[in-house]
Amino acid sequence: MKKSEIRLDINTALARKILTSFIHSEVTRAGFSRAVVGLSGGIDSAVTCMLTAEALGPENVLALRMPYASSSPESLDHAGLVIELTGVQEKTLAITEAVDALLEQIPAEQRVRRGNIMARVRMAILYDQSAEFGGLVIGTGNKTEILLGYTTQFGDAASAINPVGDLYKTQLRQLAEALGVPEVIRHKAPSADLWKGQTDEGELGFTYELVDQLLFLLVDRRHSPEDCVSAGFEQRFVDTVVERMRRHQFKRVMPPIAKLSNRTVGYDFLYLRDWGT
């Protein structure tokens, strides 16, 4: 297969039907009827929020905006557009005070550490609001970031269920358009907005469009890295992505438990989460 022939186009109506059914099923069988979504102003959480509102009804969804002092004001506005569009319930809880108390000990140049603190404080607030609102936390991580490990473990990666985790970023963009996510959100540069000027593609060193094509060949189509080079991807790029995937496997699995007994959680104590429901 040639690089130019790789297509990640999806039937968005089918994806929408499956994902809204999934959200409704997995929230209600866990004994809930409501959900909480962290709304960053970006495309992933916009899509997640819209799917969740459609699945459960907007009155049953709480969208949380959690800005930090340095967060772009645009992010807040863009999240506001989604709240307006969907009619979900909304709360804005600034994380500045809580984060600053923790950041005191962390030098300014250690941006990743500081970014992780922000992501994990947001997670703590989401789960606290989950208890107050009586709703499950819906995840917003897409397949690209999960495979690349471009997430904060126990931070933005934490959720009860994740409807969008099997959609590459470029596929999620198609779904966003079909759902009517405002253009201004769909067309801005993706960013975790953990520090000023941060963009995903700047930090990763490649575009989503390019890496999604490579991941699709490697993961979905089970091609070897050598095949991918023959298809037209640069060797160094392929090596970087393959190694990134391997190195971040720890973020994709539960912590391994050291086996001692004859029956151990994770190895031979095997039940789905939906056990009995």
Next chain:
Amino acid sequence: MRLAMAQINTVLGGVQANLEKHLALIDQAQDGGADLVVFPELSLTGYLLQDLTAEVARMADPQDPLLQPLLDASRKIDLLVGFVETDARHRFFNSAAYLAQGQIVHVHRKVYLPTYGLFDEGRFFAPGAEVAAFDTRLGRLGILICEDFWHASPPYTLWLDGADVMIFMSASPGRGLDTEARLESARWVEQVTQAYASLFTTFVANIGRVGFEDGLGFWGGSIAFDPHGELVARGPYLDEELVFADLDQQQLHRARARLPLLRDERTDLVARELQRIRSSEPAGLRQLGNPPEA
């Protein structure tokens, strides 16, 4: 013959709740004038059972408290249900039981247990060892469970054994999203189901389940084809529904008058060639994955 395809969601490991849903749908099917109501694979237990397999298993015993109410119901309408069967030696099977007139008429144990990709059935189930048609008041039928019909030989065997209606029971996790309106898994199943009806000039119906088990969504899409390979009825994707299909058994006569594939089938040739391939060294044996017989 009026077939009711009960395209349902199930409770994972919740046998009692599933039984109640079966009884409700059996009533509906009867009200709709059905002669036979078919449920999907593992309809009484749910599909991704893992360690629940042993916990929900039961003997195919008419005295079993799960089967008793179903056997009672079978006095009014024929039933085909999916369950985890255990034998006297405590081997567990992915089984389907045909119940009629208060009797267990036939039990099919799934022969091909998918153990690859997202599937892990071979870890929990023992494989069945028989593919056989059986007689009912509605004619001679054959049952296959999901992966059984991904292989060409079980439908072929049922055809030779006299099954004029093939019933496939599925719990197929949806996968393969692209630009098409149907998932790749749905397209594949519908294609082969239709192909079997055409190739064997027989009725073929596939009864699928819906709902989710964790992240796996079952796509439903129950479907029935006639002996010409033409669509008789189809259910929705992803939603529960009781789908009725009227199978005009006179069509067998017309289809086989037009296309006498069954008459012309050379079973002696097949048996001979299979024997040759099985005994040829070494490639034939390796291809079949069978050890040489001592």
